[in-house]
Amino acid sequence: MMRGEKSLTKRFIGQNVVRFRSQRSFYGVSENSDQFIQDLTASQNSLYGYILSLLPDRAAAQDVLQEVSVTAWQKRADFTPGTSFFAWASKIAYFHVLSYRRKMSRDRLVFDDEVLDYLAERQLEREEEVSRRGLALKSCLEKLPATQKQLVEQRYASGGSVQDIAAKEGKSVGAISQTLYRIREALLKCVEQSLAEEELA
Numbered sequence: 001m002m003r004g005e006k007s008l009t010k011r012f013i014g015q016n017v018v019r020f021r022s023q024r025s026f027y028g029v030s031e032n033s034d035q036f037i038q039d040l041t042a043s044q045n046s047l048y049g050y051i052l053s054l055l056p057d058r059a060a061a062q063d064v065l066q067e068v069s070v071t072a073w074q075k076r077a078d079f080t081p082g083t084s085f086f087a088w089a090s091k092i093a094y095f096h097v098l099s100y101r102r103k104m105s106r107d108r109l110v111f112d113d114e115v116l117d118y119l120a121e122r123q124l125e126r127e128e129e130v131s132r133r134g135l136a137l138k139s140c141l142e143k144l145p146a147t148q149k150q151l152v153e154q155r156y157a158s159g160g161s162v163q164d165i166a167a168k169e170g171k172s173v174g175a176i177s178q179t180l181y182r183i184r185e186a187l188l189k190c191v192e193q194s195l196a197e198e199e200l201a
Helices: 003-021 023-027 031-042 044-054 058-074 085-103 113-143 146-156 162-169 173-200
Strands: none
Touching: 031 044, 031 058, 031 085, 044 058, 044 085, 044 113, 058 085, 085 113, 113 146, 113 173, 146 162, 146 173, 162 173
16 A cells, blocks of 8 residues: 555544544443444454455445444444454444445456455454454563563654664663564564463363
8 A cells, every 4th residue: 555545544544433432422322332432443444454355445445444333333232342343343344345245246356255255254364363463462561571571662662763772771772672682582482372372272
């Protein structure tokens, strides 16, 4: 995706998020509904990526995302708190994509149903894997010694750089880079071990 397209996409998703946050005051939502809006807001990027993997048209994917968000809000009572919001919302997205495809069935670029099913399953698997890895990484980060955790936070904070950290700590850039490398290796090993244990459980 080119820089201009990324900017437009982020702007669209941002507008979608603002629109649903505004529902709090309009509908006088309950605490559960407020949490639902937070989940819907947090899932916008993932849902857009999922929809875009099934549709070749970015404009169409944005339209479908908006329809999915509206439908999810209307069906919010069907969502079970504590379960995967993305898994629930992606099913809604799938049927919206299917509906869109039927309207565009004469377009030769439209995939047949078997291909769509395959793509949808693969995308869901990728999203679930990313989610599992994210949770494992968060857990592994918490296990780091305080000094190492602080170093990681400094490096990946907004505007953080190895050069700045080295200057602040009074160490060479090479020394900081080597320490960060060892930390990343330890985190990778921890994540892989956590995922392996999860599969065996």
